[in-house]
Amino acid sequence: xxxxxxxxxxxxxxxxxxxxxxxxxxxxxxxxxxxxxxxxxxxxxxxxxxxxxxxxxxxxxxxxxxxxxxxxxxxxxxxxxxxxxxxxxxxxxxxxxxxxxxxxxxxxxxxxxxxxxxxxxxxxxxxxxxxxxxxxxxxxxxxxxxxxxxxxxxxxxxxxxxxxxxxxxxxxxxxxxxxxxxxxxxxxxxxxxxxxxxxxxxxxxxxxxxxxxxxxxxxxxxxxxxxxxxxxxxxxxxxxxxxxxxxxxxxxxxxxxxxxxxxxxxxxxxxxxxxxxxxxxxxxxxxx
Amino acid sequence: xxxxxxxxxxxxxxxxxxxxxxxxxxxxxxxxxxxxxxxxxxxxxxxxxxxxxxxxxxxxxxxxxxxxxxxxxxxxxxxxxxxxxxxxxxxxxxxxxxxxxxxxxxxxxxxxxxxxxxxxxxxxxxxxxxxxxxxxxxxxxxxxxxxxxxxxxxxxxx
Numbered sequence: 095x096x097x098x099x100x101x102x103x104x105x106x107x108x109x110x111x112x113x114x115x116x117x118x119x120x121x122x123x124x125x126x127x128x129x130x131x132x133x134x135x136x137x138x139x140x141x142x143x144x145x146x147x148x149x150x151x152x153x154x155x156x157x158x159x160x161x162x163x164x165x166x167x168x169x170x171x172x173x174x175x176x177x178x179x180x181x182x183x184x185x186x187x188x189x190x191x192x193x194x195x196x197x198x199x200x201x202x203x204x205x206x207x208x209x210x211x212x213x214x215x216x217x218x219x220x221x222x223x224x225x226x227x228x229x230x231x232x233x234x235x236x237x238x239x240x241x242x243x244x245x246x247x248x249x250x251x252x253x254x255x256x257x258x259x260x261x262x263x264x265x266x267x268x269x270x271x272x273x274x275x276x277x278x279x280x281x282x283x284x285x286x287x288x289x290x291x292x293x294x295x296x297x298x299x300x301x302x303x304x305x306x307x308x309x310x311x312x313x314x315x316x317x318x319x320x321x322x323x324x325x326x327x328x329x330x331x332x333x334x335x336x337x338x339x340x341x342x343x344x345x346x347x348x349x350x351x352x353x354x355x356x357x358x359x360x361x362x363x364x365x366x367x368x369x370x371x372x373x374x375x376x377x378x379x380x381x382x
Numbered sequence: 383x384x385x386x387x388x389x390x391x392x393x394x395x396x397x398x399x400x401x402x403x404x405x406x407x408x409x410x411x412x413x414x415x416x417x418x419x420x421x422x423x424x425x426x427x428x429x430x431x432x433x434x435x436x437x438x439x440x441x442x443x444x445x446x447x448x449x450x451x452x453x454x455x456x457x458x459x460x461x462x463x464x465x466x467x468x469x470x471x472x473x474x475x476x477x478x479x480x481x482x483x484x485x486x487x488x489x490x491x492x493x494x495x496x497x498x499x500x501x502x503x504x505x506x507x508x509x510x511x512x513x514x515x516x517x518x519x520x521x522x523x524x525x526x527x528x529x530x531x532x533x534x535x536x537x538x539x540x
Contacts, residue, residue, distance in 0.1 A: 097403075098402075098403045098404040099403055100386060100403035100404075100447065100449050102449075102450075121482050123447070123450075125445075126388060126445055126446060126450070127427055127442075127515065130406065130427075130444065130445045130446070130447065131426045131427060131445070134406075134425055134426065134427075134444075143403065143447070144405075145447075145449075145450060147450070195427060195515065196427070196428075196430060196442075196492070196514055196515020196516075197440060197496075197511075197512055197514070197515055198427065198430055198433055198440055198441050198445075198515045199427055199441070199442070199445070201436070201439035201440050201441035202441045202442075202445060202446065259439065274514070283514075284511060284514035285428070285514050285515060323479075343421045363461050368511065
């Protein structure tokens with residue numbers, strides 16, 4: 095078995111160089127709450143672990159609702175939960191991050207890790223996508239920005255090229271009466287993996303009519319899937335609009351059949367969660 | 383790769399040790415530093431028996447590489463009591479019989495310390511959600527919750 099090396103670069107450019115030059119299997123470490131479990135279970139055998147947490151700015155939150163937020167890639171879920179301005183502006187993103195694992199796990203787990211682990215059931219991912227989140231990616235040819243939904247390409251697979259890693263997340267400035275929500279279905283109340291997850295962001299006008307919406311489902315397909323929100327735009331989320339949203343959500347489902355949920359069950363729950371999550375986001379947006 | 387030299391602070395004391403790159407903090411605490419109060423249950427972050435506090439945030443030491451500990455402040459169960467005097471959390475766990483086999487107890491006590499440092503007056507619901515990452519197969523949890531409530535009251539000066 096090849097021996098494992100560990101490095102903790104202190105600049106983005108050093109990290110990129112190390113990742114680009116690595117010849118064997120390599121893993122980027124942020125919170126490590128998935129990586130260490132996979133390492134221990136023997137599911138991965140990297141030759142190099144590149145710990146990003148010594149890079150200045152990789153942890154921490156800057157910005158405001160008025161200008162948008164930049165969240166360092168390795169910022170912990172616990173830190174998101176403690177940030178009052180972020181929680182007020184993006185309650186859905188924060189509630190999703192604070193559903194990941196236990197409080198112990200949230201003390202380490204990060205948005206970048208949750209995204210790049212590329213589980214279809216990742217809780218924070220539909221919420222970040224619905225919120226219009228983007229990621230800043232450093233790599234050998236410089237820095238690029240990409241929408242959050244462009245990263246996961248399948249279970250355990252991402253669109254990041256060799257040498258690339260996520261430096262930060264950006265959530266846009268809150269314009270007008272906009273808010274978000276995230277719900278997941280699990281058979282118990284805590285410490286479980288989403289059977290279905292749903293993130294919704296909604297903007298309403300002064301009269302309560304929806305002017306914009308973005309919806310993302312998790313755990314019902316190999317990647318997070320968007321739901322066509324046109325059926326609720328121009329409505330006040332009345333029963334007819336909710337019924338159309340339910341159908342639109344179910345139409346996007348292509349789930350697995352496993353012990354935690356059959357295909358039929360996951361599909362039905364996706365419709366129910368889309369309705370419930372949209373109602374929460376709608377009420378929050380109206381209260382702005 | 384050879385072992386990596388790690389300099390850290392554990393329970394207020396500067397410590398240094400050598401760790402293999404893939405070794406967990408849990409293994410370093412137990413096997414290298416002989417701090418065996420921190421227990422290994424599942425080894426996958428599900429049971430909370432290995433809970434420690436790193437720079438004020440609690441986490442499972444099985445999910446942290448030992449080499450990541452460098453430059454950080456770590457509190458383990460061994461750092462909770464003041465010398466021979468039990469911490470009020472430990473005293474209330476005893477008084478409430480909030481343990482049977484005791485294997486999960488260090489994790490529960492460290493997690494409770496992290497909770498009460500952040501929220502001195504948690505509701506029962508808050509306690510139960512906070513401790514959802516700590517598994518106990520003996521007590522049924524009710525006595526643990528009561529011990530946490532009693533400890534919180536005592537620490538508030540009630």
